[in-house]
Amino acid sequence: MTDTTAARTIDRSHMQVSDEVAIEISNMNKWYGSFHVLRDIDLTVYQGERIVICGPSGSGKSTLIRCINRLEEHQSGRIVVDGTELSSDLKNIDKIRSEVGMCFQHFNLFPHLTILENCTLAPIWVRKTPKREAEEIAMHFLKKVKIPEQANKYPGQLSGGQQQRVAIARSLCMKPRIMLFDEPTSALDPEMIKEVLDTMIELAEEGMTMLCVTHEMGFARQVANRVIFMDQGQIVEQNEPEAFFMAPKSDRTKLFLSQILGH
Amino acid sequence: MSDTHAQTVSFVRETMLPEAEPPVGNRGAILWMRENLFSGWFNILMTLVSLYVIWWALAHTMPWVFNGIWNAGSLTECREIRNATLGEGASAACWAVLGDRWQQLMFGFYPRELYWRPVLAFVIFLVAIAPVLFAGMPRRALWITALSPFVMFWLLWGGTAWFPVSIALGFVLGWAALRALAPIAGPLVAVIVAAALPIIYWFYTAGPLARELEQVVALRIEYVPSQDFGGFMLSFIIGIAGIILSLPLGILLALGRQSDLFIINKISVGFIEVIRGVPLIVWLFTASLLLNYFLPPGTNFDLMLRVIIMVTLFAAAYIAEVVRGGLAALPKGQYEAADALGLDYWKAMRLIILPQALKISIPGIVNTFIGLFKDTTLVVFIGLFDPIGLSNAIRASVEWNGIYWELFVFIGLLFFICCFSMSRYSLYLEKKLQRGHN
Ligand SMILES: Nc1ncnc2c1ncn2[C@@H]1O[C@H](COP(=O)(O)OP(=O)(O)OP(=O)(O)O)[C@@H](O)[C@H]1O
Ligand SMILES: [Mg+2]
Numbered sequence: 094m095t096d097t098t099a100a101r102t103i104d105r106s107h108m109q110v111s112d113e114v115a116i117e118i119s120n121m122n123k124w125y126g127s128f129h130v131l132r133d134i135d136l137t138v139y140q141g142e143r144i145v146i147c148g149p150s151g152s153g154k155s156t157l158i159r160c161i162n163r164l165e166e167h168q169s170g171r172i173v174v175d176g177t178e179l180s181s182d183l184k185n186i187d188k189i190r191s192e193v194g195m196c197f198q199h200f201n202l203f204p205h206l207t208i209l210e211n212c213t214l215a216p217i218w219v220r221k222t223p224k225r226e227a228e229e230i231a232m233h234f235l236k237k238v239k240i241p242e243q244a245n246k247y248p249g250q251l252s253g254g255q256q257q258r259v260a261i262a263r264s265l266c267m268k269p270r271i272m273l274f275d276e277p278t279s280a281l282d283p284e285m286i287k288e289v290l291d292t293m294i295e296l297a298e299e300g301m302t303m304l305c306v307t308h309e310m311g312f313a314r315q316v317a318n319r320v321i322f323m324d325q326g327q328i329v330e331q332n333e334p335e336a337f338f339m340a341p342k343s344d345r346t347k348l349f350l351s352q353i354l355g356h
Numbered sequence: 357m358s359d360t361h362a363q364t365v366s367f368v369r370e371t372m373l374p375e376a377e378p379p380v381g382n383r384g385a386i387l388w389m390r391e392n393l394f395s396g397w398f399n400i401l402m403t404l405v406s407l408y409v410i411w412w413a414l415a416h417t418m419p420w421v422f423n424g425i426w427n428a429g430s431l432t433e434c435r436e437i438r439n440a441t442l443g444e445g446a447s448a449a450c451w452a453v454l455g456d457r458w459q460q461l462m463f464g465f466y467p468r469e470l471y472w473r474p475v476l477a478f479v480i481f482l483v484a485i486a487p488v489l490f491a492g493m494p495r496r497a498l499w500i501t502a503l504s505p506f507v508m509f510w511l512l513w514g515g516t517a518w519f520p521v522s523i524a525l526g527f528v529l530g531w532a533a534l535r536a537l538a539p540i541a542g543p544l545v546a547v548i549v550a551a552a553l554p555i556i557y558w559f560y561t562a563g564p565l566a567r568e569l570e571q572v573v574a575l576r577i578e579y580v581p582s583q584d585f586g587g588f589m590l591s592f593i594i595g596i597a598g599i600i601l602s603l604p605l606g607i608l609l610a611l612g613r614q615s616d617l618f619i620i621n622k623i624s625v626g627f628i629e630v631i632r633g634v635p636l637i638v639w640l641f642t643a644s645l646l647l648n649y650f651l652p653p654g655t656n657f658d659l660m661l662r663v664i665i666m667v668t669l670f671a672a673a674y675i676a677e678v679v680r681g682g683l684a685a686l687p688k689g690q691y692e693a694a695d696a697l698g699l700d701y702w703k704a705m706r707l708i709i710l711p712q713a714l715k716i717s718i719p720g721i722v723n724t725f726i727g728l729f730k731d732t733t734l735v736v737f738i739g740l741f742d743p744i745g746l747s748n749a750i751r752a753s754v755e756w757n758g759i760y761w762e763l764f765v766f767i768g769l770l771f772f773i774c775c776f777s778m779s780r781y782s783l784y785l786e787k788k789l790q791r792g793h794n
Binding site: 187191194202203219 | 687689690692693695696697698699700703707708711712715789
């Protein structure tokens with residue numbers, strides 16, 4: 094895979110992992126009908142961690158992070174996000190969703206709203222922020238992702254990379270404590286991948302807790318403090334990036350890494 | 357790649373080329389005609405045949421239209437004038453019937469001295485829908501829109517002004533219940549109470565309350581019973597009430613049909629399939645004959661109101677299916693993004709899903725509205741005097757016995773104007789909403 098971020102040295106001063114638990118998943122299982130997608134997942138994420146999840150297609154990576162904000166429902170086990178357990182209680186679900194930001198592979202911006210409206214919608218309607226203030230917050234984050242000048246355009250008028258950065262800004266406007274990314278760069282042309290990864294690196298530098306499904310191994314090396322390898326619905330191996338890439342333990346990890354790194 | 361050349365001169369463009377005009381000769385009427393009408397032997401043949409058909413149709417109708425006689429008191433007089441001026445058996449319309457009977461075609465048997473009331477109601481209607489149809493009007497104008505139905509009701513039927521006021525009070529009651537209960541009892545209970553309370557109020561309290569208030573302060577204008585309504589006024593009232601009421605109901609049904617809640621889903625599906633599966637005329641007969649059996653004895657439910665309800669339900673079933681198509685066309689990612697931001701179901705629907713789904717559904721919705729508007733002519737079969745019914749009534753008079761085409765042309769023209777405007781508006785709306793989408 095392309096090592097698009099290699100050139101940048103990054104500031105790790107804020108990237109401290111605290112011992113406060115952000116997400117706790119224990120013994121979690123999920124089925125699609127009779128198909129067992131996730132098996133006995135145990136995962137504890139601490140505040141400030143940057144976790145990269147990788148694995149072959151169909152291994153359940155998306156399903157796992159979509160369970161964390163209940164876009165998918167799990168059938169057994171526990172998921173506790175920021176001290177709130179995910180159950181069928183709608184109040185808890187809405188609370189967790191407003192704490193957890195998510196970026197999708199296909200951006201999923203709202204095409205009928207301007208960039209600014211995309212960013213202010215949830216703060217205004219969910220957080221009840223006054224419109225003026227919401228717009229200030231939105232402009233702040235749009236500046237951060239370096240596209241304040243596009244605020245009054247519609248998503249269809251932006252490039253893929255710009256759209257994904259807007260999607261990140263849109264999530265940030267809710268001031269989330271945790272960010273989930275599901276292959277944020279895999280629908281992008283190579284020259285746009287970098288701008289999105291740079292935005293994500295900046296987020297990491299500020300100490301955001303991040304769970305990121307991606308095949309950008311350069312990003313994983315640089316930013317992640319933990320890399321998780323999934324296969325067939327299970328967490329097969331997890332380790333610090335250096336150890337993970339240099340000395341993978343399981344054969345399946347070795348095979349996967351050889352396929353993804355060794356062109 | 358290029359090592360076959362001994363020396364490769366690299367090429368770098370230093371100045372960009374200016375934009376060029378499209379080639380000339382792609383314009384001009386002659387060229388257009390050659391390309392579109394006479395581009396090949398088959399095309400030439402089709403053009404000639406079409407021209408002949410158009411000429412033939414016009415040659416047979418235009419003299420009839422333009423030789424038309426405007427001043428006459430009866431069909432016989434028309435014929436006499438025609439024979440005197442154009443000769444025996446010439447083709448000439450007798451437009452005089454319109455001059456003589458247009459009031460009836462427009463207002464039915466509504467009292468003549470009160471024509472100003474429906475006309476004023478129509479003007480209010482135009483003012484009231486303007487802020488809904490065209491963005492850029494001040495938002496506050498929507499208050500006029502919200503109040504206008506009650507004013508129009510009062511103008512059309514007359515009677516005491518306290519009656520529409522006490523009906524309006526029911527809405528205020530429901531809104532207040534929703535506001536008061538939602539934080540305490542949760543949205544579901546609040547919605548149920550907010551729906552039930554006004555209905556109970558309308559059935560038992562609204563009427564007596566209006567009578568009491570009338571005793572205190574008399575505010576009445578002459579009452580006109582529904583039987584006197586007719587003509588285009590009737591088509592308009594039924595059509596517009598049906599259109600306005602069926603849209604929200606249809607949207608709710610579409611959402612219900614998509615819902616995961618078993619009962620709501622099944623009720624919506626059942627409702628849509630039953631209503632859609634039976635011809636409208638059957639529902640209209642049901643409205644005129646059967647509905648009274650189901651209502652509490654002693655309630656005299658106005659026939660026109662019953663027809664409006666039936667037409668509304670019928671159109672709502674169609675709207676629901678059209679909107680469902682729009683909902684299904686949205687990518688799943690839109691629902692997920694709305695969920696992921698923490699928007700609850702109703703907010704996600706209102707702010708994200710419906711604006712997009714309705715935009716896709718505009719052509720289908722307007723199509724349904726046009727159908728509904730024309731279907732109002734079916735009420736002639738249950739004894740209401742829509743324009744078609746009135747044309748029969750006019751023919752039944754001695755003066756105009758035997759006149760058909762002139763009336764039908766006039767009725768057709770008016771319906772066409774209304775339906776064509778709706779169609780144009782829908783195109784305008786689609787264009788306006790086209791911005792920014794990929
Ligand atoms: N809605 C669904 N219904 C049934 N099966 C599903 C559904 N969504 C995903 N699956 C299956 O679950 C498995 C895991 O899917 P998931 O999308 O989590 O994989 P992934 O690891 O994200 O793969 P990719 O790298 O291709 O995105 C796959 O085999 C997929 O076919
Ligand atoms: Mg995936």
